[in-house]
Amino acid sequence: MSLLIKPVSGNCNMRCRYCFYTDVSEMREVKSYGMMSLHTLETIVSKALAEVTEYCAFGFQGGEPTLAGLDFYRILMELEKKYNVNKVKTSHSIQTNGLLIDDEWAAFLADNHFLTGLSIDAGKQVHDGLRLDTQGKGTHTRCIHTARALRKYRAEFNILSVVTKQLALHPDQAYRFYKQNGFRYIQFIPCLDGFDQPSGSNPYSLPPELYGKFLCRVFDLWYQNFIEGDYCSIRAFDNYIHILAGYPPENCAMGGVCQPYPLIEADGSVYPCDFYAVDEYYLGSVHTQSFGDLLTGTEAIRFIQPSRQLHSSCTACRHHTICRGGCRRDREPAVGGQMGLNRFCEAYLTFFDHAIDRMREISYRMFPR
Numbered sequence: 523m524s525l526l527i528k529p530v531s532g533n534c535n536m537r538c539r540y541c542f543y544t545d546v547s548e549m550r551e552v553k554s555y556g557m558m559s560l561h562t563l564e565t566i567v568s569k570a571l572a573e574v575t576e577y578c579a580f581g582f583q584g585g586e587p588t589l590a591g592l593d594f595y596r597i598l599m600e601l602e603k604k605y606n607v608n609k610v611k612t613s614h615s616i617q618t619n620g621l622l623i624d625d626e627w628a629a630f631l632a633d634n635h636f637l638t639g640l641s642i643d644a645g646k647q648v649h650d651g652l653r654l655d656t657q658g659k660g661t662h663t664r665c666i667h668t669a670r671a672l673r674k675y676r677a678e679f680n681i682l683s684v685v686t687k688q689l690a691l692h693p694d695q696a697y698r699f700y701k702q703n704g705f706r707y708i709q710f711i712p713c714l715d716g717f718d719q720p721s722g723s724n725p726y727s728l729p730p731e732l733y734g735k736f737l738c739r740v741f742d743l744w745y746q747n748f749i750e751g752d753y754c755s756i757r758a759f760d761n762y763i764h765i766l767a768g769y770p771p772e773n774c775a776m777g778g779v780c781q782p783y784p785l786i787e788a789d790g791s792v793y794p795c796d797f798y799a800v801d802e803y804y805l806g807s808v809h810t811q812s813f814g815d816l817l818t819g820t821e822a823i824r825f826i827q828p829s830r831q832l833h834s835s836c837t838a839c840r841h842h843t844i845c846r847g848g849c850r851r852d853r854e855p856a857v858g859g860q861m862g863l864n865r866f867c868e869a870y871l872t873f874f875d876h877a878i879d880r881m882r883e884i885s886y887r888m889f890p891r
Contacts, residue, residue: 523570523573523574523577523578523579523784523813524578524579524581524783524784525566525570525578525579525580525581525784525786526581526582526583526783526784526785526786526796527558527566527580527581527582527583527587527786528555528558528582528583528584528585528587528785528786528787528788528796528799529557529558529563529582529584529587529589529590529594529788530556530557530558530584530585530586530587530589530590530788531547531554531555531556531557531584531585531787531788531789532544532546532547532553532554532584532585533554533556533557533584533585533586533589534584534585534586534589534619535586535589535619535621535622535655535656536586536619536621536653536654536655536656536661537654537655537656537658538652538653538654539652539653539654539725539726540652540684540686540713540714540724540726542714542716542797543584543585543796543799545714545716545717545719546717546796546797546798546799546800547799549717549718549800549801550799550800550801551801554788555787555788555789555791556788556789557589557590557788558590558594558788558789560594560597562788562789562790562808562809563594563597563598563601564601565790565808565809566786566790566808567580567598567601567602567605568601568605569808569812569813570813571602571605571606571607571608571610571612572605572607572608573812573813573814574608574610575608575610576610576611577610577611577612577613578610578611578612578613579612579613579614579615580598580602580612580613580614580615581614581615581616581617582595582614582615582616582617583616583617583796584617584618586618586619586621586622587616587617587618588616588618588621588622588623588627589622592626592627592630595630595634596630599634613635613637614634614635614636614637615636615637615638615639616631616636616637616638616639617638617639617641617682618638618639618640618641618668619640619641619653619661619665620640620641620642620661620664620665620668620669621655621661621664621665621668623638623668623671623672624671625671625674625675627671628671628672628674628675628677629675629677631672631675631677632672632675632676632677632678635678636677636678637678637679637680638672638677638678638679638680639679639680639681639682639709640665640668640669640672640679640680640681640682641653641665641681641682641683641684642662642665642666642669642681642682642683643683643684643686643689644683644689644692644695644696644699644700645662645692645695645696645699646660646662646663648686648688648689648692648696649661649662649665650662651688652684652686652688652726666703669681669703669705673704679707680705680707680708680709680755680757681700681705681707681708681709682709682711683696683708683709683710683711684710684711684712684713685710685711685712685713685728685733685736686713686726686727686728687713687725687726687727687728687729687732688726689736690728690729690732690733690735690736691732693735693736693739693740693743694739694743696740697740697743697744700754701747701754705754706754706755707754707755707757708754708755708756708757709756709757709758710740710756710757710758712728712733712852712866713726713727713728714797714851715727717800717854721865728866730865730866730867730868730869731868731869731872733866733869734866734868734869734870734871734872734873735872737758737869737872737873737876737877738872738873738876738877740756741759741873741876741877741880744756744759745877745880745884748884757773758773758776759881761773761776762776762844762881763881763884763885763888764885765843765844766844766878766881766882766885767885767888767889768889769889774849775848775849775851775852776846776848776849777846778829778832778846778847779826779829779830780794780795780825780826780829780850781826782794782795782805782816782817782822782825782826783795784805784813784816784817785798785799786808787799789807790807790808790809791804791806791807792804792805792806792807792808792811792816793805794821794822794825794826795825795851797849797850797851798825798851803821803825804821805817805819805821805822805825806819806821828850828856828860828861829847829850829853829861831860831861832847832861833847833853833860833861833862833863833864835863835867836863836864839871841870841871841874841875841878844874844878845864845870845874847861847864848864848866848867848870849864852864852865852866853865
């Protein structure tokens with residue numbers, strides 16, 4: 523079981539212009555659930571570790587999850603020791619903007635084997651234009667200092683970049699930034715417009731044609747490094763190569779059908795996904811229900827069902843077996859229970875036509891049949 527926990531709800535010490543969770547939380551009757559109590563944290567840990575028999579992943583997001591304070595996570599580790607009655611394997615991750623990470627934080631994350639996702643939108647100009655602190659100041663320099671602190675203590679971390687129009691216009695500069703800074707694990711997330719906003723309506727909105735060109739150019743740079751023996755991990759490319767080898771993707775957006783990935787808000791409310799943490803998709807509460815009931819109940823099934831209904835263009839597509847329609851959030855809005863065509867369909871068609879033969883080649887090299 524994998525849990526995604528928001529210990530401070532959507533509260534944050536930054537004001538990113540494209541923040542999707544601000545949009546999500548504003549659609550709820552209760553915008554913020556404040557700070558998670560230790561009672562709720564204990565309930566999550568005790569119930570999860572009582573129900574799983576092999577593996578449990580604890581992931582933390584926000585808002586900004588470091589606002590919960592380092593002692594919150596120290597208590598988490600003690601609770602896991604107390605309640606791990608089945609002696610299951612556990613893992614930990616935290617997605618952070620990095621502003622509060624100092625030496626003490628970095629040492630803790632390293633000592634307790636947290637995988638840290640550090641949000642940096644490539645170079646300074648693009649990043650500082652979109653990722654601002656509460657005073658309206660850019661945060662790029664502070665994020666680079668955080669990366670150095672994590673590296674100093676040998677804390678495992680990767681870089682998460684939101685692909686906006688501004689970033690997608692400069693694939694060469696972005697890729698060069700990652701390489702020059704020694705960042706070997708990169709995740710790209712295409713920028714989301716708000717639930718009720720027409721696609722492409724914001725200054726940072728990502729046009730599908732531009733996204734396709736970005737993916738193609740980054741792949742070319744990545745592939746050249748790969749054949750030279752200078753491999754770095756780009757999550758999307760890694761997943762596609764695994765799919766071509768017959769393995770399931772680890773990224774839920776690439777599976778084709780949604781599975782509830784329990785998002786736990788600060789008050790213990792559970793939703794099927796952080797893209798859908800709105801009242802309409804409320805599954806229940808950790809305080810009153812088991813995870814088994816939450817993830818197999820009527821509301822969870824209702825959430826999954828629309829993602830099974832692929833657009834007619836998808837079933838006839840030459841790249842269906844690797845694309846699988848993409849993330850449900852990119853296929854909104856649903857009409858009559860039928861999901862639409864992925865808003866980045868054009869981008870993915872362009873990319874797969876451009877790269878699939880080389881990805882297949884890499885797949886055979888990495889996973890000989």
